[in-house]
Amino acid sequence: MNSLPKKLKILGYTYNILYFKNMLEVDPDGKEEFWGHVSQLTKQIRIYDNGDYFTMWHSLWHEVGHVITTLFHLDDSEVEEDNNEKLMSLKAKYIEKMVDAFALCIVNVCFDNKLEFNKK
Numbered sequence: 001m002n003s004l005p006k007k008l009k010i011l012g013y014t015y016n017i018l019y020f021k022n023m024l025e026v027d028p029d030g031k032e033e034f035w036g037h038v039s040q041l042t043k044q045i046r047i048y049d050n051g052d053y054f055t056m057w058h059s060l061w062h063e064v065g066h067v068i069t070t071l072f073h074l075d076d077s078e079v080e081e082d083n084n085e086k087l088m089s090l091k092a093k094y095i096e097k098m099v100d101a102f103a104l105c106i107v108n109v110c111f112d113n114k115l116e117f118n119k120k
């Protein structure tokens, strides 16, 4: 794997990947600064391009993690119906940490084993 992809097929779905030099542009609404963003509806992944390949791959794998947790319904919640906001927000935080740990581990293994992630 030599380059940051413009498309990625994840479990049968093809996602277009866009890179932005401005963190505000990563947010489709342009309101918040994001490292990455994924829309399941439009199948679009948006990544902040800060020129650092480790960081960009980390962001990309992070968004792939969100795709996977969504496709496996890991971020669905039975408590949603109970409107238990505290539990919902705890679950969201847990999933965010899990997804980020997953992403960081993948990128670390790739970089530590000198898999080529140095081109765009």
Ligand SMILES: [Zn+2]
Residues within 6 Å of the ligand: 062, 066, 096, 099
């Ligand atoms: Zn996230």
